[in-house]
Amino acid sequence: MQANYKAYDFEKSRERMDEILDSSDNNYQESNKVPSIDDLTYTNGYHINCSALFIDMRGSKELATKHQKKVLAKIYRVYISEIVALLNGNPNIQQIYIEGDCVWGVFNTETKDQIDRVFQTAFEANSLIQTLNIKLKKKAYTQLKVGIGLHYGQALVIKAGYKGSGINEVTWIGELIGKTAQYCNNANKGYRKTIILSDVFYSNLNDDNKSLCQKVNYTDYYEGDVISIFMNQWVQENG
Template sequence: MKELVYDYKERKEKVEEILDNTDGVNEVKQFPRDEDFTYTNGYKAWASAIFIDLRDSTSLFTKKDDVEISKVIRGFTSEIIEILRRELDGNELKEIGIRGDCVFAVYSTPVKDDIYEIASRSFYVNTYMKMLNILLEERGLPSIKAGIGLSTSVTLAVKAGRKSSGINNLVWIGKSVATAAKLSDLGNKNGVGPIVMSSLFYNNMIDIQINKNAKKDVKSWYTKANDAKFGDYYHANITKTEFNEWITNGMK
Protein backbone atom coordinates (compact mmCIF):
# COMPACT_ATOMS: atom_id res chain seq x y z
CA MET A 1 0.00 0.00 0.00
CA LYS A 2 1.29 3.42 -0.95
CA GLU A 3 2.09 5.86 1.84
CA LEU A 4 1.03 9.50 1.71
CA VAL A 5 3.90 11.89 1.05
CA TYR A 6 3.14 15.53 1.88
CA ASP A 7 5.76 17.91 0.51
CA TYR A 8 5.65 20.30 3.45
CA LYS A 9 8.57 22.39 2.22
CA GLU A 10 6.88 23.21 -1.08
CA ARG A 11 3.46 23.65 0.57
CA LYS A 12 4.92 26.16 3.07
CA GLU A 13 5.48 28.53 0.15
CA LYS A 14 1.89 28.06 -0.98
CA VAL A 15 0.57 28.82 2.50
CA GLU A 16 2.67 31.97 2.63
CA GLU A 17 1.26 32.98 -0.76
CA ILE A 18 -2.29 32.55 0.54
CA LEU A 19 -1.59 34.50 3.71
CA ASP A 20 0.15 37.37 1.93
CA ASN A 21 -2.12 37.77 -1.10
CA THR A 22 -5.56 38.43 0.39
CA ASP A 23 -6.10 42.00 -0.78
CA GLY A 24 -9.13 43.11 1.23
CA VAL A 25 -12.74 42.69 2.23
CA ASN A 26 -15.45 44.60 0.36
CA GLU A 27 -18.46 45.80 2.35
CA VAL A 28 -21.43 45.66 -0.03
CA LYS A 29 -25.22 45.95 0.18
CA GLN A 30 -25.73 42.53 -1.38
CA PHE A 31 -23.38 39.62 -1.97
CA PRO A 32 -22.18 39.42 -5.59
CA ARG A 33 -22.33 36.45 -7.92
CA ASP A 34 -20.33 33.41 -6.91
CA GLU A 35 -17.94 33.94 -9.82
CA ASP A 36 -16.96 37.32 -8.36
CA PHE A 37 -15.46 35.62 -5.33
CA THR A 38 -11.75 34.88 -5.69
CA TYR A 39 -9.08 33.40 -3.44
CA THR A 40 -7.79 36.91 -2.68
CA ASN A 41 -10.97 38.82 -1.76
CA GLY A 42 -13.94 38.66 0.57
CA TYR A 43 -17.35 40.30 0.86
CA LYS A 44 -19.33 41.50 3.84
CA ALA A 45 -23.10 42.01 3.69
CA TRP A 46 -26.38 41.03 5.36
CA ALA A 47 -27.03 37.30 5.22
CA SER A 48 -29.83 35.18 6.68
CA ALA A 49 -29.70 31.47 7.38
CA ILE A 50 -32.28 28.78 8.03
CA PHE A 51 -31.47 25.36 9.48
CA ILE A 52 -33.98 22.50 9.78
CA ASP A 53 -32.65 19.92 12.20
CA LEU A 54 -34.26 16.51 12.65
CA ARG A 55 -35.11 15.70 16.28
CA ASP A 56 -33.96 12.44 17.90
CA SER A 57 -32.28 11.26 14.70
CA THR A 58 -30.03 8.87 16.63
CA SER A 59 -33.07 6.81 17.63
CA LEU A 60 -34.38 6.87 14.05
CA PHE A 61 -31.07 5.90 12.47
CA THR A 62 -30.61 2.90 14.78
CA LYS A 63 -33.82 1.26 13.59
CA LYS A 64 -33.15 -2.04 11.86
CA ASP A 65 -35.13 -1.40 8.68
CA ASP A 66 -32.81 0.51 6.34
CA VAL A 67 -35.57 0.91 3.74
CA GLU A 68 -37.82 2.65 6.28
CA ILE A 69 -35.02 5.00 7.29
CA SER A 70 -34.28 5.82 3.64
CA LYS A 71 -37.91 6.65 2.94
CA VAL A 72 -38.23 8.94 5.96
CA ILE A 73 -34.99 10.81 5.32
CA ARG A 74 -35.79 11.31 1.63
CA GLY A 75 -39.29 12.52 2.50
CA PHE A 76 -37.79 14.93 5.02
CA THR A 77 -35.07 16.38 2.79
CA SER A 78 -36.60 16.46 -0.70
CA GLU A 79 -39.48 18.91 -0.21
CA ILE A 80 -37.66 21.04 2.33
CA ILE A 81 -34.96 21.58 -0.29
CA GLU A 82 -37.72 22.44 -2.76
CA ILE A 83 -39.07 25.10 -0.38
CA LEU A 84 -35.64 26.55 0.36
CA ARG A 85 -34.12 26.53 -3.10
CA ARG A 86 -36.53 28.87 -4.89
CA GLU A 87 -35.04 32.32 -5.41
CA LEU A 88 -37.08 35.52 -5.30
CA ASP A 89 -36.07 39.11 -5.99
CA GLY A 90 -33.53 40.30 -3.48
CA ASN A 91 -32.97 37.27 -1.26
CA GLU A 92 -30.62 35.42 -3.54
CA LEU A 93 -29.83 31.88 -2.46
CA LYS A 94 -26.10 31.67 -1.79
CA GLU A 95 -25.79 28.13 -0.46
CA ILE A 96 -28.03 25.15 0.21
CA GLY A 97 -27.08 21.76 1.52
CA ILE A 98 -27.45 18.87 3.93
CA ARG A 99 -25.29 18.37 7.01
CA GLY A 100 -26.01 14.98 8.51
CA ASP A 101 -29.66 15.14 9.60
CA CYS A 102 -29.98 18.88 8.93
CA VAL A 103 -31.06 20.81 5.81
CA PHE A 104 -29.84 24.40 5.58
CA ALA A 105 -29.73 27.42 3.31
CA VAL A 106 -28.00 30.80 3.34
CA TYR A 107 -29.40 33.84 1.54
CA SER A 108 -28.27 37.34 0.71
CA THR A 109 -30.91 39.55 2.40
CA PRO A 110 -30.16 43.25 1.83
CA VAL A 111 -33.58 44.52 3.02
CA LYS A 112 -36.10 43.59 5.71
CA ASP A 113 -38.62 42.25 3.19
CA ASP A 114 -36.06 39.62 2.26
CA ILE A 115 -35.66 38.58 5.89
CA TYR A 116 -39.43 38.22 6.24
CA GLU A 117 -39.52 36.06 3.13
CA ILE A 118 -37.04 33.66 4.76
CA ALA A 119 -39.36 33.56 7.78
CA SER A 120 -42.21 32.68 5.43
CA ARG A 121 -40.20 29.70 4.23
CA SER A 122 -39.97 28.48 7.81
CA PHE A 123 -43.78 28.61 8.07
CA TYR A 124 -44.01 26.51 4.90
CA VAL A 125 -41.50 24.00 6.26
CA ASN A 126 -43.36 23.76 9.56
CA THR A 127 -46.63 23.11 7.72
CA TYR A 128 -44.96 20.59 5.42
CA MET A 129 -43.83 18.59 8.45
CA LYS A 130 -47.49 18.16 9.39
CA MET A 131 -48.28 16.87 5.90
CA LEU A 132 -45.27 14.57 5.87
CA ASN A 133 -46.15 12.95 9.18
CA ILE A 134 -49.65 12.13 7.97
CA LEU A 135 -48.19 10.51 4.86
CA LEU A 136 -45.67 8.59 6.98
CA GLU A 137 -48.38 7.38 9.34
CA GLU A 138 -50.50 6.16 6.41
CA ARG A 139 -47.57 3.97 5.36
CA GLY A 140 -46.73 2.67 8.81
CA LEU A 141 -43.52 4.68 8.94
CA PRO A 142 -42.23 6.52 12.04
CA SER A 143 -43.26 10.14 12.53
CA ILE A 144 -40.56 12.79 12.92
CA LYS A 145 -40.10 16.28 14.35
CA ALA A 146 -37.70 19.07 13.47
CA GLY A 147 -36.36 22.30 14.92
CA ILE A 148 -36.20 25.27 12.54
CA GLY A 149 -33.57 27.90 13.36
CA LEU A 150 -33.37 31.35 11.75
CA SER A 151 -30.81 34.10 12.16
CA THR A 152 -29.54 37.18 10.34
CA SER A 153 -26.49 39.41 10.64
CA VAL A 154 -23.82 41.24 8.71
CA THR A 155 -21.66 38.33 7.59
CA LEU A 156 -18.25 37.92 6.01
CA ALA A 157 -18.06 35.43 3.15
CA VAL A 158 -14.77 34.18 1.73
CA LYS A 159 -13.98 31.58 -0.87
CA ALA A 160 -12.00 28.76 0.71
CA GLY A 161 -10.44 25.57 -0.55
CA ARG A 162 -7.57 24.91 -2.91
CA LYS A 163 -7.20 26.80 -6.15
CA SER A 164 -7.55 24.67 -9.32
CA SER A 165 -8.41 21.59 -7.23
CA GLY A 166 -12.16 21.85 -7.77
CA ILE A 167 -12.59 21.67 -4.00
CA ASN A 168 -13.86 25.03 -2.75
CA ASN A 169 -16.81 26.65 -1.07
CA LEU A 170 -17.91 29.89 0.54
CA VAL A 171 -17.20 30.09 4.25
CA TRP A 172 -19.65 32.20 6.26
CA ILE A 173 -18.05 34.07 9.14
CA GLY A 174 -20.50 35.75 11.48
CA LYS A 175 -23.50 35.06 13.67
CA SER A 176 -26.10 34.37 10.99
CA VAL A 177 -25.12 30.82 10.05
CA ALA A 178 -23.70 29.68 13.39
CA THR A 179 -26.64 31.00 15.39
CA ALA A 180 -29.30 29.56 13.06
CA ALA A 181 -27.67 26.14 13.38
CA LYS A 182 -27.62 26.37 17.18
CA LEU A 183 -31.19 27.69 17.44
CA SER A 184 -32.48 24.81 15.33
CA ASP A 185 -31.24 22.49 18.07
CA LEU A 186 -33.52 24.26 20.57
CA GLY A 187 -36.66 23.90 18.46
CA ASN A 188 -39.42 21.39 19.08
CA LYS A 189 -38.21 20.17 22.47
CA ASN A 190 -38.38 21.16 26.13
CA GLY A 191 -41.45 23.31 25.53
CA VAL A 192 -39.87 25.37 22.74
CA GLY A 193 -41.86 25.73 19.52
CA PRO A 194 -40.52 24.31 16.25
CA ILE A 195 -39.61 27.74 14.78
CA VAL A 196 -36.84 29.56 16.66
CA MET A 197 -35.61 33.01 15.60
CA SER A 198 -32.72 35.08 16.87
CA SER A 199 -33.76 38.39 18.40
CA LEU A 200 -32.20 40.32 15.51
CA PHE A 201 -34.02 38.19 12.92
CA TYR A 202 -37.35 38.65 14.72
CA ASN A 203 -36.90 42.42 15.11
CA ASN A 204 -36.14 42.83 11.41
CA MET A 205 -39.24 40.98 10.16
CA ILE A 206 -42.00 41.32 12.75
CA ASP A 207 -43.36 44.70 11.54
CA ILE A 208 -43.75 43.29 8.03
CA GLN A 209 -45.60 40.26 9.37
CA ILE A 210 -47.87 42.53 11.42
CA ASN A 211 -48.68 44.63 8.32
CA LYS A 212 -49.54 41.47 6.38
CA ASN A 213 -51.91 40.33 9.14
CA ALA A 214 -53.47 43.64 10.15
CA LYS A 215 -56.48 42.17 11.98
CA LYS A 216 -54.49 39.62 13.98
CA ASP A 217 -52.40 39.79 17.14
CA VAL A 218 -49.22 38.63 15.46
CA LYS A 219 -46.92 39.21 18.42
CA SER A 220 -49.00 36.78 20.50
CA TRP A 221 -47.91 34.01 18.13
CA TYR A 222 -44.38 34.27 19.50
CA THR A 223 -42.88 33.53 22.89
CA LYS A 224 -39.76 35.35 23.98
CA ALA A 225 -37.15 33.28 25.80
CA ASN A 226 -33.52 33.51 26.81
CA ASP A 227 -30.64 31.12 26.55
CA ALA A 228 -27.33 31.49 28.36
CA LYS A 229 -25.42 30.92 25.11
CA PHE A 230 -27.63 32.66 22.52
CA GLY A 231 -29.29 35.43 24.50
CA ASP A 232 -32.89 36.41 23.70
CA TYR A 233 -34.76 34.47 21.05
CA TYR A 234 -38.36 34.01 19.89
CA HIS A 235 -40.11 30.73 19.22
CA ALA A 236 -43.44 29.88 17.62
CA ASN A 237 -45.53 27.21 15.90
CA ILE A 238 -46.77 29.09 12.83
CA THR A 239 -48.24 27.43 9.74
CA LYS A 240 -49.39 28.67 6.32
CA THR A 241 -53.17 28.96 6.65
CA GLU A 242 -54.29 27.74 3.22
CA PHE A 243 -51.76 24.89 3.18
CA ASN A 244 -52.72 23.85 6.72
CA GLU A 245 -56.45 23.89 5.92
CA TRP A 246 -55.84 21.70 2.88
CA ILE A 247 -54.03 19.19 5.09
CA THR A 248 -56.79 19.31 7.74
CA ASN A 249 -59.44 18.73 5.07
CA GLY A 250 -57.84 15.49 3.89
CA MET A 251 -55.40 16.74 1.23
CA LYS A 252 -57.86 16.12 -1.60
Protein backbone atom coordinates in the same frame (compact mmCIF):
# COMPACT_ATOMS: atom_id res chain seq x y z
CA MET B 1 -17.01 18.11 -2.21
CA GLN B 2 -16.12 15.33 -4.64
CA ALA B 3 -12.47 14.25 -4.31
CA ASN B 4 -10.12 13.69 -7.27
CA TYR B 5 -6.88 11.98 -6.26
CA LYS B 6 -3.65 13.92 -6.70
CA ALA B 7 -0.38 13.04 -4.94
CA TYR B 8 0.38 15.37 -2.04
CA ASP B 9 3.38 17.68 -2.63
CA PHE B 10 4.81 19.01 0.66
CA GLU B 11 6.81 21.77 -1.04
CA LYS B 12 3.78 23.03 -2.97
CA SER B 13 1.79 22.84 0.24
CA ARG B 14 4.18 25.24 1.98
CA GLU B 15 3.97 27.61 -0.98
CA ARG B 16 0.17 27.62 -0.79
CA MET B 17 0.34 28.32 2.94
CA ASP B 18 2.52 31.38 2.33
CA GLU B 19 0.31 32.60 -0.51
CA ILE B 20 -2.79 32.51 1.68
CA LEU B 21 -1.19 33.83 4.86
CA ASP B 22 0.62 36.66 3.03
CA SER B 23 -2.49 37.86 1.18
CA SER B 24 -3.78 41.35 1.95
CA ASP B 25 -6.04 41.85 4.96
CA ASN B 26 -7.75 44.66 3.03
CA ASN B 27 -9.15 42.46 0.28
CA TYR B 28 -12.53 42.10 2.00
CA GLN B 29 -15.57 44.09 0.92
CA GLU B 30 -18.67 45.14 2.86
CA SER B 31 -21.95 44.24 1.19
CA ASN B 32 -25.66 43.74 1.87
CA LYS B 33 -25.91 41.23 -0.94
CA VAL B 34 -24.40 37.77 -1.27
CA PRO B 35 -21.75 37.85 -4.04
CA SER B 36 -21.68 35.61 -7.06
CA ILE B 37 -19.47 32.56 -6.67
CA ASP B 38 -17.54 33.85 -9.68
CA ASP B 39 -16.55 36.95 -7.68
CA LEU B 40 -14.84 34.87 -4.98
CA THR B 41 -11.16 33.97 -5.18
CA TYR B 42 -8.77 32.26 -2.77
CA THR B 43 -7.53 35.64 -1.51
CA ASN B 44 -10.64 37.82 -1.17
CA GLY B 45 -13.88 37.75 0.80
CA TYR B 46 -17.08 39.63 1.59
CA HIS B 47 -18.60 40.82 4.86
CA ILE B 48 -22.31 40.22 4.17
CA ASN B 49 -25.43 41.34 6.00
CA CYS B 50 -28.04 38.69 5.24
CA SER B 51 -30.35 36.08 6.77
CA ALA B 52 -29.95 32.38 7.50
CA LEU B 53 -32.51 29.63 8.04
CA PHE B 54 -31.63 26.25 9.58
CA ILE B 55 -33.89 23.18 9.69
CA ASP B 56 -32.61 20.20 11.67
CA MET B 57 -34.18 16.85 12.50
CA ARG B 58 -34.78 15.82 16.11
CA GLY B 59 -34.15 12.28 17.31
CA SER B 60 -32.27 11.15 14.21
CA LYS B 61 -30.21 8.64 16.20
CA GLU B 62 -33.36 6.94 17.47
CA LEU B 63 -34.85 7.03 13.98
CA ALA B 64 -31.89 5.04 12.66
CA THR B 65 -32.65 2.21 15.11
CA LYS B 66 -36.32 1.89 14.14
CA HIS B 67 -36.04 1.16 10.41
CA GLN B 68 -34.05 -0.90 7.97
CA LYS B 69 -31.50 1.10 6.00
CA LYS B 70 -33.55 1.07 2.79
CA VAL B 71 -36.56 2.54 4.58
CA LEU B 72 -34.33 5.03 6.38
CA ALA B 73 -32.91 6.11 3.02
CA LYS B 74 -36.45 6.82 1.75
CA ILE B 75 -37.27 8.91 4.80
CA TYR B 76 -34.09 10.96 4.51
CA ARG B 77 -34.44 11.40 0.76
CA VAL B 78 -38.01 12.68 0.91
CA TYR B 79 -37.23 14.95 3.87
CA ILE B 80 -34.14 16.49 2.26
CA SER B 81 -35.69 16.64 -1.21
CA GLU B 82 -38.70 18.68 -0.15
CA ILE B 83 -36.93 20.95 2.33
CA VAL B 84 -34.42 21.83 -0.39
CA ALA B 85 -37.28 22.39 -2.87
CA LEU B 86 -38.99 24.73 -0.41
CA LEU B 87 -35.86 26.76 0.33
CA ASN B 88 -35.06 26.92 -3.37
CA GLY B 89 -38.53 28.32 -3.98
CA ASN B 90 -37.71 31.49 -2.06
CA PRO B 91 -36.70 34.11 -4.68
CA ASN B 92 -33.99 35.47 -2.38
CA ILE B 93 -32.17 32.19 -1.72
CA GLN B 94 -28.45 32.29 -2.50
CA GLN B 95 -26.87 29.16 -1.03
CA ILE B 96 -28.27 25.84 0.24
CA TYR B 97 -26.26 23.35 2.28
CA ILE B 98 -27.00 19.80 3.44
CA GLU B 99 -25.11 18.63 6.52
CA GLY B 100 -26.37 15.26 7.71
CA ASP B 101 -30.03 15.77 8.56
CA CYS B 102 -29.66 19.56 8.75
CA VAL B 103 -30.60 21.65 5.72
CA TRP B 104 -29.79 25.34 5.81
CA GLY B 105 -29.83 28.31 3.50
CA VAL B 106 -28.54 31.86 3.20
CA PHE B 107 -30.80 34.57 1.79
CA ASN B 108 -30.38 38.08 0.44
CA THR B 109 -32.49 40.27 2.73
CA GLU B 110 -31.83 43.87 1.81
CA THR B 111 -35.42 44.86 2.67
CA LYS B 112 -37.85 44.03 5.46
CA ASP B 113 -40.21 42.44 2.92
CA GLN B 114 -37.46 39.97 2.08
CA ILE B 115 -37.04 39.11 5.77
CA ASP B 116 -40.79 38.48 5.99
CA ARG B 117 -40.44 36.17 3.00
CA VAL B 118 -37.74 34.14 4.80
CA PHE B 119 -40.06 33.88 7.80
CA GLN B 120 -42.76 32.58 5.44
CA THR B 121 -40.36 29.90 4.21
CA ALA B 122 -39.74 28.90 7.83
CA PHE B 123 -43.40 28.40 8.71
CA GLU B 124 -44.03 26.68 5.38
CA ALA B 125 -41.26 24.26 6.38
CA ASN B 126 -43.17 23.59 9.60
CA SER B 127 -46.30 22.75 7.60
CA LEU B 128 -44.26 20.73 5.12
CA ILE B 129 -43.07 18.44 7.92
CA GLN B 130 -46.67 18.03 9.12
CA THR B 131 -47.66 17.12 5.57
CA LEU B 132 -44.83 14.62 5.26
CA ASN B 133 -45.72 13.08 8.63
CA ILE B 134 -49.21 12.22 7.37
CA LYS B 135 -47.66 10.33 4.47
CA LEU B 136 -45.09 8.64 6.73
CA LYS B 137 -47.84 7.56 9.14
CA LYS B 138 -49.77 5.90 6.32
CA LYS B 139 -46.64 3.88 5.53
CA ALA B 140 -46.25 2.98 9.22
CA TYR B 141 -42.93 4.86 9.21
CA THR B 142 -41.70 7.00 12.10
CA GLN B 143 -42.91 10.59 11.92
CA LEU B 144 -40.37 13.41 11.96
CA LYS B 145 -39.76 16.25 14.38
CA VAL B 146 -37.61 19.26 13.47
CA GLY B 147 -36.31 22.48 14.94
CA ILE B 148 -36.13 25.67 12.85
CA GLY B 149 -33.81 28.64 13.50
CA LEU B 150 -33.75 32.13 11.94
CA HIS B 151 -31.31 35.01 12.27
CA TYR B 152 -30.22 38.19 10.50
CA GLY B 153 -26.66 39.38 10.87
CA GLN B 154 -23.19 39.60 9.35
CA ALA B 155 -21.01 36.79 8.05
CA LEU B 156 -17.70 36.59 6.24
CA VAL B 157 -18.03 34.56 3.05
CA ILE B 158 -14.90 33.16 1.40
CA LYS B 159 -13.90 30.59 -1.16
CA ALA B 160 -11.97 27.77 0.50
CA GLY B 161 -10.44 24.61 -0.90
CA TYR B 162 -7.45 23.17 -2.69
CA LYS B 163 -6.35 25.70 -5.31
CA GLY B 164 -5.97 24.25 -8.77
CA SER B 165 -7.83 21.03 -7.97
CA GLY B 166 -11.40 22.15 -8.55
CA ILE B 167 -12.16 21.06 -4.98
CA ASN B 168 -13.55 24.11 -3.21
CA GLU B 169 -16.56 25.38 -1.34
CA VAL B 170 -18.17 28.68 -0.43
CA THR B 171 -17.56 28.92 3.32
CA TRP B 172 -19.44 31.08 5.82
CA ILE B 173 -17.65 32.33 8.93
CA GLY B 174 -18.96 34.30 11.87
CA GLU B 175 -21.86 35.04 14.15
CA LEU B 176 -24.70 34.67 11.62
CA ILE B 177 -24.18 30.97 10.98
CA GLY B 178 -23.21 30.05 14.54
CA LYS B 179 -26.17 31.83 16.13
CA THR B 180 -28.70 30.47 13.63
CA ALA B 181 -27.45 26.95 14.25
CA GLN B 182 -27.76 27.57 18.00
CA TYR B 183 -31.37 28.79 17.68
CA CYS B 184 -32.19 25.78 15.52
CA ASN B 185 -30.61 23.46 18.07
CA ASN B 186 -32.78 24.95 20.85
CA ALA B 187 -36.02 24.80 18.84
CA ASN B 188 -38.62 22.09 19.49
CA LYS B 189 -36.83 20.77 22.58
CA GLY B 190 -38.46 20.65 26.00
CA TYR B 191 -40.90 23.54 26.21
CA ARG B 192 -39.46 25.39 23.23
CA LYS B 193 -41.62 25.82 20.13
CA THR B 194 -40.73 24.67 16.61
CA ILE B 195 -39.45 28.01 15.25
CA ILE B 196 -36.93 30.21 17.07
CA LEU B 197 -35.96 33.60 15.63
CA SER B 198 -33.44 36.10 16.93
CA ASP B 199 -34.45 39.45 18.41
CA VAL B 200 -32.98 41.27 15.42
CA PHE B 201 -34.79 39.05 12.91
CA TYR B 202 -38.06 39.53 14.80
CA SER B 203 -37.61 43.32 14.92
CA ASN B 204 -37.61 43.44 11.11
CA LEU B 205 -40.87 41.51 10.63
CA ASN B 206 -44.18 43.18 9.81
CA ASP B 207 -46.75 43.52 12.59
CA ASP B 208 -48.82 40.53 11.44
CA ASN B 209 -45.81 38.21 11.58
CA LYS B 210 -44.66 39.67 14.90
CA SER B 211 -48.04 38.83 16.42
CA LEU B 212 -47.42 35.14 15.68
CA CYS B 213 -44.32 34.98 17.90
CA GLN B 214 -43.69 35.27 21.62
CA LYS B 215 -40.63 36.55 23.46
CA VAL B 216 -38.74 33.95 25.48
CA ASN B 217 -37.73 35.56 28.77
CA TYR B 218 -34.03 35.89 29.61
CA THR B 219 -32.99 35.04 26.04
CA ASP B 220 -32.17 36.93 22.84
CA TYR B 221 -34.92 35.26 20.82
CA TYR B 222 -38.62 34.77 20.11
CA GLU B 223 -40.47 31.55 19.30
CA GLY B 224 -43.62 30.32 17.60
CA ASP B 225 -45.45 27.28 16.28
CA VAL B 226 -46.40 29.10 13.09
CA ILE B 227 -47.91 27.23 10.13
CA SER B 228 -49.04 27.98 6.58
CA ILE B 229 -52.85 28.36 6.46
CA PHE B 230 -52.88 27.17 2.85
CA MET B 231 -50.79 24.06 3.52
CA ASN B 232 -52.54 23.35 6.80
CA GLN B 233 -55.87 22.95 4.99
CA TRP B 234 -54.52 19.79 3.31
CA VAL B 235 -53.11 18.60 6.65
CA GLN B 236 -56.51 19.00 8.32
CA GLU B 237 -58.34 17.26 5.50
CA ASN B 238 -55.96 14.32 5.34
CA GLY B 239 -54.65 13.91 8.89
